[in-house]
Amino acid sequence: MKSFIIRELTKEKELLEYNLKTNIHLTLVLVLSQAIDTDVHVVVRLIGRGASAKVIGLVVGRGDHKIVLHTEQIHEAPETTSNLLVKAALYDRTQFSYDGIIRVERSAQKSDAYQKNENLLLSPQSHARSDPALEIFANDVRCTHGSTTGKINEDQLWYLTSRGLSIPQAKQLLVEGFFQHAISTVSDTINQERIRKTLWQVT
Numbered sequence: 001m002k003s004f005i006i007r008e009l010t011k012e013k014e015l016l017e018y019n020l021k022t023n024i025h026l027t028l029v030l031v032l033s034q035a036i037d038t039d040v041h042v043v044v045r046l047i048g049r050g051a052s053a054k055v056i057g058l059v060v061g062r063g064d065h066k067i068v069l070h071t072e073q074i075h076e077a078p079e080t081t082s083n084l085l086v087k088a089a090l091y092d093r094t095q096f097s098y099d100g101i102i103r104v105e106r107s108a109q110k111s112d113a114y115q116k117n118e119n120l121l122l123s124p125q126s127h128a129r130s131d132p133a134l135e136i137f138a139n140d141v142r143c144t145h146g147s148t149t150g151k152i153n154e155d156q157l158w159y160l161t162s163r164g165l166s167i168p169q170a171k172q173l174l175v176e177g178f179f180q181h182a183i184s185t186v187s188d189t190i191n192q193e194r195i196r197k198t199l200w201q202v203t
Contacts, residue, residue, distance in 0.1 A: 001025065003025070005029065007029065022077075029195055032061075037065050044073055046108070052081040061090040061095075062094060070098075071084060071086070078110050079109075088118075091123055096129070098128075098147075099133070115132050157174065
């Protein structure tokens with residue numbers, strides 16, 4: 001059984017929990033595009049053999065706001081899979097803090113888990129902190145994690161402006177490209193468009 005969820009994050013504090021039973025396949029897209037302070041905690045438990053989860057987090061931070069995102073990928077059953085990618089584009093004085101954990105219990109042999117956070121700083125005053133972590137208690141698993149933080153590529157920006165785009169237009173195009181990799185992991189083009197509309201508040 002497959003489930004696809006787009007969840008727009010609009011609250012000051014939010015807890016989201018999902019328990020995935022045998023052969024349940026969840027795709028969860030988290031979108032934060034409003035200029036707000038928020039603290040979000042997402043827990044995905046894989047409690048049935050063969051369950052899988054794909055979690056995509058898309059954050060556009062604006063203004064002088066603090067955004068905190070915690071994620072937990074908890075593998076409790078064997079042969080389970082989780083794949084998490086959080087991408088944040090940070091404008092103005094936004095402060096973004098991400099911490100995520102992959103936990104694999106002894107009962108979850110042959111689990112496969114991945115976690116990555118990528119941040120794009122669009123202002124000298126924006127800031128990102130990333131703290132991914134692993135807790136592995138099984139001995140037959142594959143788990144990886146990582147994070148990157150950087151700025152817009154000046155060569156790409158120059159190229160686009162040399163083709164007639166204004167600097168704001170060129171930056172927007174590069175930010176859209178930054179998110180496109182994550183969006184393209186969703187195979188359904190209709191759902192891809194739903195994600196873009198939610199992210200950029202297109203009606």
